[in-house]
Amino acid sequence: MVPVVDKAGKSVALPTGPTNRFGYDIEFDRNAAFGDLTIDFDALAEHLYQLHLAARSKGIDLALVIFDEPYLPRFFGTARGPYLKQNLKFMQGKPWVRHDEHYHVDFAVACKTLVK
DSSP states (O other): OOOEEOTTSOEEOOOOSGGGGGGTTOOOOTTSEETTEEEOHHHHHHHHHHHHHHHHHTTOEEEEEEOOGGGHHHHHTSTTHHHHHHHOOBOOSOOSSOOSSOOEEEEEOOOOOOOO
């Protein structure tokens, strides 16, 4: 799920539970807001940056990130944005389900032959 901040700019948990399908029924507006909450693009970018560094330290990479395309300009406008734009592949176009309240990361990990 995406990190969010409240109106005071404090990081808070995204409200998830059975009544909103554990967060998947949350819909952020074009300003990345849901009620009094806003997507924390700085925290999201930092998470993907650190995830990329950790993957690279293990000899793997991130193959694809899926996140709602209209929000990418705000994401790329963060301090980590230029690095991520240059080093990660983001899904182009529209996925079959909206990715505003959550994002996906696919890892580029080679399959190994099973030894019997």
